[in-house]
Amino acid sequence: MGNVMETQCPFCSVQCRMTITEKIEAGRKTYDVAPKQNAASEGRLCIKGMNAYQHALSGERITEPLMKKGGQFVPVSWEEAYKLIAEKFTTAQNESGRDAIGVYGGGSLTNETSYALGKFARVALQTKYIDYNGRFCMSxxxxxxxxxxxxxxxxxxxxxxxxxxxxxxxxxxxxxxxxxxxxxxxxxxxxxxxxxxxxxxxxxxxxxxxxxxxxxxxxxxxxxxxxxxxxxxxxxxxxxxxxxxxxxxxxxxxxxxxxxxxxxxxxxxxxxxxxxxxxxxxxxxxxxxxxxxxxxxxxxxxxxxxxxxxxxxxxxxxxxxxxxxxxxxxTGQANGQGGREHGQKADQLPGYRSIENDEHRAYIAKVWGVKPADLPGKGVSAYEMMEKIHAQEIRSLFLMGSNPVVSNPNANFVEEGLRKLDFLVVADMLFSETAQLADLILPTAAYLENTGTLTNLEGRVLLREAARPVPGIVKQDWEVLSDIAESIGKGAYFSYSCAEDIFEELRLASKGGIADYYGITYDRLRREEGIYWPCPSVDYPGEKRLFETSFPRSDGRAEMVAVPNHFPKERAGGKYPLYLTTGRVLGHYLTGVQTHKSPTLEARQFESFVEIHPKTARSLNIQDDTLVKVHSRRGEIVVRSKLTASIREDTVFVPMHWDGMQNINKLTSEELDPASKMPGFKVCAVSVTPLPA
CATH class of the missing domain: 3.40.228.10 (Dimethylsulfoxide Reductase, domain 2)
Structure with missing residues (x-):
């Protein structure tokens, strides 16, 4: 029997459990993956989970800090990386104010990292500009x-x-x-x-x-x-x-x-x-x-x-x-739920508290040991941060576990903006399209190497423990944040020795908030597998079913509201006669940074496509399985046609997992929902034309 790794899938919000057994056969390593019982998945695994080990163990992992010199990435020490960050961040804030730096997170980060990232933005950098890619998932x-x-x-x-x-x-x-x-x-x-x-x-x-x-x-x-x-x-x-x-x-x-x-x-x-x-x-x-x-x-x-x-x-x-x-x-992302509860969103503080509520600010400031007045105010949503980067109001960006060049709407505009930055730091485990634009890349742990909690789609908090050591000189997300804080003189606020230390502080920070984790501990999670929030005390079982007797609003009642019939801001017609909608396919995840590194998953689906109704295709002179150009007011892409009667005649569908000339978000609109600031990814007007031979 070889090395046995107990873990859970890093992809969707079900968080299925698994055992990965590493074996040496005929001089080469092989891996057996077996599903493990857990309450949500009931011992099932999908094709992505079965192959999730492949990207984590890939030879393409980033295993040391990389600095861009003369247009090429060269390895540097952590000390050199931190020195550069301290210099660049200090200069940016001295010259252009505290909000000249933005922080951009991800919905797959653990609760501990999400919490530390929010604290890092507001205490170490004192910038109001923080948001995360979960804005595009659940907002x-x-x-x-x-x-x-x-x-x-x-x-x-x-x-x-x-x-x-x-x-x-x-x-x-x-x-x-x-x-x-x-x-x-x-x-x-x-x-x-x-x-x-x-x-x-x-x-x-x-x-x-x-x-x-x-x-x-x-x-x-x-x-x-x-x-x-x-x-x-x-x-x-x-x-x-x-x-x-x-x-x-x-x-x-x-x-x-x-x-x-x-x-x-x-x-x-x-x-x-x-x-x-x-x-x-x-x-x-x-x-x-x-x-x-x-x-x-x-x-x-x-x-x-x-x-x-x-x-x-x-x-x-x-x-x-x-x-x-x-x-x-x-929920779409692994920790799309927990990621928005503890401070990665522009308007939120831990425990789902509001950054604009004086009482909430005072409570969190006390937990963090700072003055309420020193906490910055509300920033802007993820895409609006890209607009501020484009306008050069945000001059430097610290990005962790996200790939905005592919995931944001109006992606050409986003890439233009990121190229204007004075300094871009990306903390990630693989070369994403955004990492390739960075001035500095910091290598971080994959899910197999990282201990922390994640909150599944039910609101059930789960503990995922590290199953193997990190490769090279890779660090944990929270270690990177603590070290940068130390380099800019704020280390005293980030003196953690392990993920559990952060969770203990998170428990206190969330106490009495809407998302109350105070009664949840690592020991309980190891014994009970998962605990629903709210959980206000260690002897409380966690609330499985909400709203049995009342709703947590001031009058105890749910609020109904009349909703007008809404039409999309961009309508199909004229030069752009079809509606484009986007989504996922079984074998890939988000922008594909991880799943494209899996040989098994990549072999299943190595290129994007556009689904189009046969009747519509005939009228446009488009054959099945041919390259076509899809064009919107913002850009164009080239993908392969897939004729199917399963889609509406006025609609085409393209998945979201590819970059470059197949990146569907080069077409999608920057129009946002006024309340949640969610982009309207699911509707824009396009034309589809055959590519000349």
Missing amino acids: AAATAGNKAFGVDRGLTNPLSEVRQSGCLILAGTNIAECQPTLMPYFTDAKENGAFIIVIDPRNTATADIADLHLKVKPGMDAALANGLLKVIMDSGYVDEVFLSKRTTGFDEVQAHVDSLQLEEIAFITGVPKEDIEEAGRRFGQAASGMILTARGVEQQTDGSMAVRNFINVLLATGNIGKPGSGYGAV
């Missing part, structure tokens, strides 16, 4: 949940209750390809009699299990939710008792919905009226119901309000706070 649902319920936690009830639900609406979520180990929950629910409704412009692998597939026009989800509400209200399926005791705003919603015509909603959404009627009737009649949303609904310029309207559907029918009933935002 619309987070805004909606906070406004409607008073709290934002991925699922309001445990995954196990999916099997008990009478009717499930999966809106803009392709679980079969994004969180495949969760699919048995839904197939079991169906066997138990649940009626499953999928809302998606494409007939995805998830839509294949649906009893009813609503093939909505991209960007029209809020209007479709209004159609469901109209059917529910007109047919008398509202829960009057629940509405009167547990909600506010229903009368306003009803008056708005009464003014709408179902025929008009069917026309603007592209969903047949009889399908909307059946969906509303099925959900209204069910004894219990759950609605899960994901990026399809959320990555819109009205994403937060579209989610609010699906929450209206739940509240109108009283389907929350009881078994088999609730809302869930299906």
